[in-house]
Amino acid sequence: xxxxxxxxxxxxxxxxxxxxxxxxxxxxxxxxxxxxxxxxxxxxxxxxxxxxxxxxxxxxxxxxxxxxxxxxxxxxxxxxxxxxxxxxxxxxxxxxxxxxxxxxxxxxxxxxxxxxxxxxxxxxxxxxxxxxxxxxxxxxxxxxxxxxxxxx
Amino acid sequence: xxxxxxxxxxxxxxxxxxxxxxxxxxxxxxxxxxxxxxxxxxxxxxxxxxxxxxxxxxxxxxxxxxxxxxxxxxxxxxxxxxxxxxxxxxxxxxxxxxxxxxxxxxxxxxxxxxxxxxxxxxxxxxxxxxxxxxxxxxxxxxxxxxxxxxxxxxxxxxxxxxxxxxxxxxxxxxxxxxxxxxxxxxxxxxxxxxxxxxxxxxxxxxxxxxxxxxxxxxxxxxxxxxxxxxxxxxxxxxxxxxxxxxxxxxxxxxxxxxxxxxxxxxxxxxxxxxxxxxxxxxxxxxxxxxxxxxxxxxxxxxxxxxxxxxxxxxxxxxxxxxxxxxxxxxxxxxxxxxxxxxxxxxxxxxxxxxxxxxxxxxxxxxxxxxxxxxxxxxxxxxxxxxxxxxxxxxxxxxxxxxxxxxxxxxxxxxxxxxxxxxxxxxxxxxxxxxxxxxxxxxxxxxxxxxxxxxxxxxxxxxxxxxxxxxxxxxxxxxxxxxxxxxxxxxxxxxxxxxxxxxxxxxxxxxxxxxxxxxxxxxxxxxxxxxxxxxxxxxxxxxxxxxxxxxxxxxxxxxxxxxxxxxxxxxxxxxxxxxxxxxxxxxxxxxxxxxxxxxxxxxxxxxxxxxxxxxxxxxxxxxxxxxxxxxxxxxxxxxxxxxxxxxxxxxxxxxxxxxxxxxxxxxxxxxxxxxxxxxxxxxxxxxxxxxxxxxxxxxxxxxxxxxxxxxxxxxxxx
Numbered sequence: 108x109x110x111x112x113x114x115x116x117x118x119x120x121x122x123x124x125x126x127x128x129x130x131x132x133x134x135x136x137x138x139x140x141x142x143x144x145x146x147x148x149x150x151x152x153x154x155x156x157x158x159x160x161x162x163x164x165x166x167x168x169x170x171x172x173x174x175x176x177x178x179x180x181x182x183x184x185x186x187x188x189x190x191x192x193x194x195x196x197x198x199x200x201x202x203x204x205x206x207x208x209x210x211x212x213x214x215x216x217x218x219x220x221x222x223x224x225x226x227x228x229x230x231x232x233x234x235x236x237x238x239x240x241x242x243x244x245x246x247x248x249x250x251x252x253x254x255x256x257x258x259x
Numbered sequence: 260x261x262x263x264x265x266x267x268x269x270x271x272x273x274x275x276x277x278x279x280x281x282x283x284x285x286x287x288x289x290x291x292x293x294x295x296x297x298x299x300x301x302x303x304x305x306x307x308x309x310x311x312x313x314x315x316x317x318x319x320x321x322x323x324x325x326x327x328x329x330x331x332x333x334x335x336x337x338x339x340x341x342x343x344x345x346x347x348x349x350x351x352x353x354x355x356x357x358x359x360x361x362x363x364x365x366x367x368x369x370x371x372x373x374x375x376x377x378x379x380x381x382x383x384x385x386x387x388x389x390x391x392x393x394x395x396x397x398x399x400x401x402x403x404x405x406x407x408x409x410x411x412x413x414x415x416x417x418x419x420x421x422x423x424x425x426x427x428x429x430x431x432x433x434x435x436x437x438x439x440x441x442x443x444x445x446x447x448x449x450x451x452x453x454x455x456x457x458x459x460x461x462x463x464x465x466x467x468x469x470x471x472x473x474x475x476x477x478x479x480x481x482x483x484x485x486x487x488x489x490x491x492x493x494x495x496x497x498x499x500x501x502x503x504x505x506x507x508x509x510x511x512x513x514x515x516x517x518x519x520x521x522x523x524x525x526x527x528x529x530x531x532x533x534x535x536x537x538x539x540x541x542x543x544x545x546x547x548x549x550x551x552x553x554x555x556x557x558x559x560x561x562x563x564x565x566x567x568x569x570x571x572x573x574x575x576x577x578x579x580x581x582x583x584x585x586x587x588x589x590x591x592x593x594x595x596x597x598x599x600x601x602x603x604x605x606x607x608x609x610x611x612x613x614x615x616x617x618x619x620x621x622x623x624x625x626x627x628x629x630x631x632x633x634x635x636x637x638x639x640x641x642x643x644x645x646x647x648x649x650x651x652x653x654x655x656x657x658x659x660x661x662x663x664x665x666x667x668x669x670x671x672x673x674x675x676x677x678x679x680x681x682x683x684x685x686x687x688x689x690x691x692x693x694x695x696x697x698x699x700x701x702x703x704x705x706x707x708x709x710x711x712x713x714x715x716x717x718x719x720x721x722x723x724x725x726x727x728x729x730x731x732x733x734x735x736x737x738x739x740x741x742x743x744x745x746x747x748x749x750x751x752x753x754x755x756x757x758x759x760x761x762x763x764x765x766x767x768x769x770x771x772x773x774x775x776x777x778x779x780x781x782x783x784x785x786x787x788x789x790x791x792x793x794x795x796x797x798x799x800x801x802x803x804x805x806x807x808x809x810x811x812x813x814x815x816x817x818x819x820x821x822x823x824x825x826x827x828x829x830x831x832x833x834x835x836x837x838x839x840x841x842x843x844x845x846x847x848x849x850x851x852x853x854x855x856x857x858x859x860x861x862x863x864x865x866x867x868x869x870x871x872x873x874x875x876x877x878x879x880x881x882x883x884x885x886x887x888x889x890x891x892x893x894x895x896x897x898x899x900x901x902x903x904x905x906x907x908x909x910x911x912x913x914x915x916x917x918x919x920x921x922x923x924x925x926x927x928x929x930x931x932x933x934x935x936x937x938x939x940x941x942x943x944x945x946x947x948x949x950x951x952x953x954x955x956x957x958x959x960x961x962x963x964x965x966x967x968x969x970x971x972x973x974x975x976x
Contacts, residue, residue, distance in 0.1 A: 115685055115686060116686075117685070117686040117687055117688050117692070118686075118687060119687075119692075119693050119696045120687045121642070122642045122646065124677045125649055126676075126677055127649045127652055128645055128648075128649055131648075131652075190677060191677070225648075228651060230648040230652065231645060231648050233641070233644070234645065
């Protein structure tokens, strides 16, 4: 008999599963993708996270912002967003508040300081600048386009 | 060579009105074995450290300690004397103290080094102001007079090993040592091999000194300092040739690179012509004859055989000449002939197209592969940067990671493992592992990209050749087709086309030949330079052989004269070697056989007492076999660990045999060496050990008083 033993080998963790990276991206979206008081709904955060996944996605969100299109393609949620937000809340970077009828995530001073420090060190500069490139897309626009899905 | 002749300590006590009241010691030294014997805490170490201090070697007593700081307080602050009759103990404070060391070299010159230990002048931090200098008096202590020549020297100035006012420079000069230059990392380049480093092989301090070879060597930034010291002491050629060796290595790399570049050009040329290079040596060579037979082989389309460029050009040239001589044919005369040729051309073209298609598909495949990999590389590089960013975030501790497990609202555990939420439950790499994994991937992809790029570049050249060939075929077919419907009385174009083509072919080949010749010339130049380099290397090898001989002799002396006679028994003689390469270069090692490439440290392969025996043997071997050895060896308390008294006796006897050099041994008179069940089974008794030796002939002894200490009232001279 051949005795087969399987050893579980540790695997590398891709960037999109690194909590710190995700927290940084979340804070960047809140700071550079939202108007004061730097707060956003889950829907908006999910859409931004999706847009940051690839250049094609980013172009679609940019087109929505410049009003050259009024629909979205089928898109996906960010599965770990909930957990990432919790981690950010624990670190005191943002808060979860109910505002109007929506649960909103709001960037706090500590989160801003964290971002400033990162910029000072030049860390994640490229990723943060991608969020800056997209800029602020109003909540209402996002809600409107999400009602209309198109394949292209 | 240096010989100590007399060591005199002079202390002026504080509060004395009698100017003749001086304390200290006065010890004579002679060639051969000198023993300073005394019970514990009688002041043996005081005498030992006085010698270190007088020679400016106090750094070897305690690493980093300089000047009077390295010395015990008896020499600089306070000391006790005992009245030998009444046993009464008197304490004295030191007002001033000075050490005098009378030395002689093998040129017969005598000098006395005078260095203050306590000058009673201090700076605000309590450092003595005058201990950084020494005064050299060119006279024996007994002959001191007003007219003797003297010279102050600096021990702590910047260039104390090289400058004329530097003490170590003077000392090296006096001993007759020509200190070599060595690579020094701190001095940004080169520095002399400092005398203090050399003396760490001569002075074995009583505690640290026995723990390792050259244990007390100070750090001066010298590269592989211990190796350099041994190289110097044994006068190995390696010391001088190491720079030359570096030089040669660098030159060799440069020539290999040049060679490879030229070969790459040759390969490019061959690819352009769809040919290959024959008899090319696979690596750099100095043999210029072997370059003569290199040839560029090209396929002759006519008979599908490979010919050298020159041969093919000759063939084309003669064809061209033939064509020029024959009269221009009319279309009608040529028709039969060109029909056959057309058939032939069609055949060639179909074959060719097939081949080309295959080649092109392959090339495109590789190109798209290249693009894919490049994209992948960009992704990996991006991930790598981000992961490093995360690492920075953690290192700068801008983010607190250990609060992750307590949610402020629900007090539940929150894992920072995002993969878990996707159902992946497996051990993950840590951040550092992740980074090194990505870096590994990046390196691998980079190397495959670069090799893919060379292949693609080469194939692009071949593609050009193919396209060119194809165009030629098409042209010829076109001309033939046209001629087939032309009027029979017209002049035929086929031959003129052929002529033009042949002319071009000949020109192309001529040009290729020229380039080929130029590259071969380049290779010849490299080969000539390489030959010179090999000659230099050969010379180096002969020095290496000389060194090998020196080391073999050293090994024989070490093993046969000292180590095994001293009772070393942890290993067989056949397993002990003096290592001639890294690691443990020049030091004794344990090996399974002389060819073994896995030397093991002698320390871990020997018992503690056997390591002490090794130290004795190594130090004595250096003393007798070292051509550049200053001729002085100081062993402080060699009866370490559980050494047998019988072996100590051998050490004394072996040292006594070395008449033309000087061995100074500081030793206890009585000391228990080995205990078993709390009962002493072997003890050191100096008188028994010296039984076979004649005093003042085989050895000289200075006994410290049985009562009191080494510092006594000095007689008025």
